[in-house]
Amino acid sequence: MREQWARGLALATGLLVLVLSAAFAVIVNRSDRRPVADAVPPPAAVAMVEAHPDATAGAGNGNDPVAQLVARGQAVFAQHDCARCHSVAGKGSPRSPLDGVGSRLSRDELHDWVVASDTVRQDLSPRAIAAKQRYAALPAADMAALLAYLASLRQ
């Protein structure tokens, strides 16, 4: 009887934790439906980009990537396990989706976010900055391919 009691209490605790976890997930996702990513600028930066549409458009048009370069960039993306923190088309960590990032950011801005340069540093967590350090050392060709791939992610 005491055994059943203990079992019931343990199961009830487990259920309570499940319910709380589910509630937590719902609350967190309701308060912020719009997918935001580490690689997406905060509202101020978005406003700035929107205020100067030519800059983004110009950068985007001027660097139209050849399919080969994009494919190589995708390989670089996979090789460096970018999907641990970023998702593309639902694959990878949903915390920081990159879908459409090519429409929102210029090539230079993409580079800033990839290597966590000083201009974007304040908007990144220390962990993200630490993780991005090593991308600064990417071979130039790999970096160019990666940026081409990211720029191709348009909505």
Next chain:
Amino acid sequence: MPLGVLLLGERPRGGGYWWDFALVLGYAGLAMMGVQFALTARFKRATAPFGIDLIYYFHRFLATVAFALLLLHAGLLWWKYPEAVGSIDPRRAPGHMTLGWLAMLAFTTGIVSSLWRKRLRIEYDRWRRLHVLLALLGVVLAVLHVEGSGTYLRSPWKRAAWTALALSWLSLAMWVRLVRPALLLRRPWRVTEVRRERGRSWTLTLAPERGAVFAYQPGQFAWLTLRASPFALREHPFSFASSPTRPGSVQFTIKELGDFTRGIGRIQPGERAYLDGPYGSFGIDRHPGASGFVFIAGGVGIAPLIGMLRAMADRGDRRPLWLFYGNRNWERVVFREELDALAGTLDLTVVHVLGEPPADWRGETGFIDRDVLQRHLPSGRADLHYLVCGPAPMIRLAERSLDELGIPLKQLHSEIFDIA
């Protein structure tokens, strides 16, 4: 649960319903694992109202539930977000992910070796050391895994709170495994007598080397260490068979049953012992208002009950008492002669129930079931308190029978022998 506060108080960005659900499950599962250190820390005050057997059952079930949550955590992420989880291969995965997998391995080993200890034929002492090691290892690795991935620990104070929580679990473990044994070391006991009883049982008498015996109640128990250091994790719980009304020493009556108790008869007077106690909430002194008691014992489950009977005899207690005492055969009835004597001093009715009675036996046979109880209990049986001690199947039968006889559950108290 402090965990809920810690989790709900923060505002990470949503990563999709399943993503956040899975991550929170990780935190929750780990926190529940951490709570296990508190459950098994032997706080006298915290465990007193429940009884230690209940605490250990709860520990067992809660840890299993926590493990299930951790499995769900890893499983969900692996299933829904394989790219984010990445490779399990430690050469490719980041350190904190490898730590997470290793923690999972430690927890899995811990759970499997505990739930199926007997089937796996793991000796009790060895299992306990393994268990402590795996529990510590699992929690430390998992905490490092969280510190490394730290999705919900972006703000410094949240990380500090989580780290403090983790340290509190570890300090509990340190307390139980290091500080308390050190305290025990300073209060050694000595075996003063080893007496053979009926039914392959032995009574050990122990006296403190210095000072007086701690205050205890009949029916409580202590962790006994023989022929080992208190740090060696070779302690075993036994009920006091002695009564605090006879000061100067304590007694344990122990049957040769398990890995440890098999050699109990080889203990010599003069050997050093360590006692951690008293613990437990099983006993007459918890129910001073009872109009009378019914004791139900199976085999060596008589040990705590004889302590209570001795105490009542010494105190001149005149309340009506019944003892239903189940044994395989007549020659193995521990304390048979002393019970006869006690029946003369106390208002005590002893009902022996034998599984294999001799040919000329005219008493009860079989198990202590509803019919046996009904034949001997008075009409006012619903006012009495019932103390049951014995192996689990016997307790289950007794509890069911008493329930059928209309005894309120709150007047029913049991203690299971052989928890492991």
